[in-house]
Amino acid sequence: MIEYLDHYRKTVPIDINDVLPKESKGYARCQRLKNQVIGHKQRLLCDRARIITQSYRETEGQPILIRRAMALRDLLEKMRVYILPDEIIVGQTASQPRSAEIFPEYGVQWIKDEIDLFETRDMDSFSVSKEVKEEFLNDIYPYWVGRTLNDRIHAVYDDEIKLQSYDAKLFTIGLHETGGLGHVALDYELVLQKGFAGLRRDIEEKNAALKMSDPSSMKKRQFYEACLIVIEGVITFARRYADEARRMAEKETDAERKAELLLIAEVCGKVPENPATSFHEALQSFMIVQCIPFINDNATSYTPGRMDQYMFPYYEKDILSGKITKAQAQELWEALWIKFSESVKIYNAVDAASTGGQPTGNNVAISGVTPDGLDATNDLSYRCLEAHCHILLGQPNFTVRMHKKTPHEFLIRTCEAIRMGNGMPQVSNDEIFINSMLLYGVTLEEARDYATVGCLETMPRNTWGRANGGYFSLIKVLELVLSNGVCRITGKQVGPKTGDPREFKTFDDVLAAYEKQLNYSVEHMVLANNLIDMTHEELSPVPYVSMLVGDCISAGKDVTAGGARYNWTGPLGIGIANAADSFVAIKKAVFDDKIINMAELVDALDTNFEGREDLRLQLKNRMPKYGNDIAEADMFAKYVTDAFFKELKPHVTYRGGPFNPALMPVSSYVAFGLATGATPDGRKSGEPLADGVSPQNGLDKNGPTSVFKSVSCLDHVRCGNGVIFNQKMSPGPLFAEGGLEKFSSLIRSYLDLGGSHVQFNVVSADTLKEAQKNPEEYASLVVRVAGYSAFFNEISKEVQDSIIMRTEQQI
Secondary structure, three states: OOOOOOHHHHHOOOOOOOOOOOOOHHHHHHHHHHHHHHHOOOEEEOHHHHHHHHHHHHOOOOOHHHHHHHHHHHHHHHOOOOOOOOOOOOOOOOOOOOEEEOOOOOOOHHHHHHOOOOOOOOOOOOEOOHHHHHHHHHHHHHHHOOOOHHHHHHHHOOHHHHHHHHHOOOEEOHHHOOOOOOOEOOOHHHHHHHHHHHHHHHHHHHHHHOOOOOOHHHHHHHHHHHHHHHHHHHHHHHHHHHHHHHHHHHHOOOHHHHHHHHHHHHHHOOOOOOOOOOHHHHHHHHHHHHHHHHHHOOOOOEOOEOHHHHOHHHHHHHHHHOOOOHHHHHHHHHHHHHHOOOOOOOOOHHHHHHHOOOOOOOEEEEEOEOOOOOEOOOHHHHHHHHHHHHHOOOOOEEEEEEOOOOOHHHHHHHHHHHHOOOOOOEEEEHHHHHHHHHHOOOOHHHHHOEEEEOOOEEEEOOOOOEOOOOEEEHHHHHHHHOOOOEOOOOOOEOOOOOOOHHHOOOHHHHHHHHHHHHHHHHHHHHHHHHHHHHHHHHHOOOHHHHHOOOOHHHHOOOHHHOOOOOOOEOOEEEOHHHHHHHHHHHHHHHHHOOOOOHHHHHHHHHOOOOOOHHHHHHHHHOOOOOOOOOHHHHHHHHHHHHHHHHHHOOOEOOOOOEEOOEEOOOOHHHHHHHOOOOOOOOOOOOOOOOOOOOOOOOOOOOOHHHHHHHHOOOOOOOOOOOEOOEEEEOHHHHHOOOHHHHHHHHHHHHHHHOOOEEEEEEOOHHHHHHHHHOHHHHOOOEEEOOOOEEEHHHOOHHHHHHHHHOOEEOO
């Protein structure tokens, strides 16, 4: 681990203001690179599928670790490499810009079933050429059908899991049924300091020291040999970019561009094989390292982590030596920043509805505290804010870590960045997340050095933690309580029979039934997660990722086999506000005020309030609501989340770690709403659920301070895998005199209350409605969806409408 010495902040003076002038050539280059990203149409490709299918054909009978390693080496040696105009940092994850490759080893049936719909679907559409379609159907699909990860998972799931997950949508873990695990902050600084040549030497020493008379050494040898095969491919991959840059330089007639290409060739010929010795080399080494898991694993959220910390020594060295100016460093930084938005991934229709808008989860976290507890803000922290404000794309997902001693000027600069309007940076609370890490056995030094992964899942850097364990609907559990275990959408018995709700005599009967249904569904969700982990170990180990996760090399085990230091899984609870508001409506309307009885309520829900609009409006508008600082409502938000935490606590993951909960939906609150019947909060069947821990749209009436107080009543420390809290702010007041100071005070107050996370859309409903009418005029409009930002035009109308309906707060 790099020592974050205090002299770093003294030796490089902090520039609060921008260092890359907008009239500079560097700024113009980065804007051209940004426009290239916006201009590329998403396409589906078959290049990767062709290479990996041939590799698997050639390695049948080999151990799976070796097959996976040889397949990745083949991909890195054979996939097309290319350098786009103006690029000075190179590396791609697909054979064409902003295109999705097919990963047949994870699943092919859904692609066959949906391939004719990819181009016309609402969410994340992709063009598919006739050639790609024919190659997939004729050559790729026939080999893989029946052999994929998805096939195996379907075979090991029991009927109850399928009923609860596929039919009733109580939970879904679909991302990991048809894709890789991802959701990890890799050890980038290990590569920067040692290079893969140094890492290779370490692995060779470990391999040579094995005593083959020890039975455990057999699997370790396979693991080490797999890692060495992968390293060959990684080094070749970088050298191929060097070769391509030299080839292009030979043909280049512009002297300046020729020099840039030759410099790319020089840098890629050195890193990541060898340690980085300059800021440029460090950025380029990082980019190669970052591309590879996206090429290999069909996953998201390989998180860059604390880039302002581990990149700082290289920045400091070059700035102080005069090798580069701050403006030149910023141009490199922004060129890298843009590349985070180039990768895309294709999902099936169900998962696209939950993760639409290409949230690849490249989460960059800045500032916070150092491992020894000091403020970590440095000049590179400000440069990240500058890059964000200049680029304003959907990736990277961008987090500012705040703590009690965060410099005020840095908070103001953060507020200025938020005011730009693309939903970032989001703000996380160091005091809360550090204490949460400690609950899960993480050392204090590691906890202070935590990374934010994907949306805002949190974990100690470089140590693993499967942060996305699927979505779990806390309001669907209540639906089963009020239907004696029957799903209102399908009519199937999916939960235990906890009694006819019409016969419930007290509110305690409702709570007791809820806890029984919750226990049953959590057990099945846990089993599904463990079966998924078991299947990934059997069919989809990831030696490349494992090399860059703490303890795997010393243990000689892949991360999927439990080789990492920490082995938790993080299920994501959703529908919090709906559950809270429904509980308070039942208690008040039925048992306290006796406006209706349980039979009348259940009948109204069974018929989706048909003929009872008066009752629906009374339940929606005249009951206490979470988000208004009303204790009667807020206590039930805490009740349902505490109950979720309690049910998870006794369970152990397949890899031997705890289940570490989160409260976040990505964009699944729309899809899960479609699968949820009418609810006692006055919500009709099929309508979206509330997002994250935010109140229901339009029902928070008392301003942002009241919302913050309600959200902070939840036990954020126990929610160690993260929380997503969305707010929409009216732009006008933030641009008024004193607006930033008021806004910064609001954020500080929320963090002081114990809130762990907040993010803001600073955009008016009128602008969003205009973008719906004239999408071509708003091609670059980026909004905050849930735990990520996305182009407004790339998300479905249902998600767009949900964002428009969020309460527009004033400060």
